[in-house]
Amino acid sequence: MSLSSSSPVPVPRTAVPLGITDPVEKARAELKATLAAIEVKGNLPRRVANSTERNVAKARAFSRQSPAAAAAAVVVGAAAIGLLVWGAVRAYTR
Template sequence: MTNSEQQLPRTVVPGGIVDPVQSARAELKAALAAIEVKGNVPRRLEKASQRAAVKARAFADRNPVGAIAAAIGLAAVAGSLVWVIARALSR
């Protein structure tokens, strides 16, 4: 394997495969990897939450007052949402 082939994502079929059997296997392997990546919702949510946490930390470092205001705003929205749901269920 060359260095450029090692850097390819799992969902990419490497080029230069001449044998049709090897080509079909490589395509199947890439298709299964793509299905796993798309279908693994918990892993995708974990990665998205990690990206959001990194962005939130960077925002808080750049603008601490804005981060506090955003946290208060999110808490108010979450509290309001809980209140609306609780009120709707109690009726």
């Protein structure tokens, strides 16, 4: 494949395509790109879901590579949460 191919390069949703000469069309393209960027940045539930999916995939890969270390991490995490809850209840009841 050569670098000088005539196929168009895909433009991301948050970018304005080059070569627009009409000012109205350019303003529309800029507005469309701006709204897409706001949606990407402002859609917190989607960002959290994507981040969660990435972290779950990493955790599954880690547990496949070293199951003993993954089990130890689960035990340590459970103990830490237990100590945190115990400390909070103890502080609350005093």
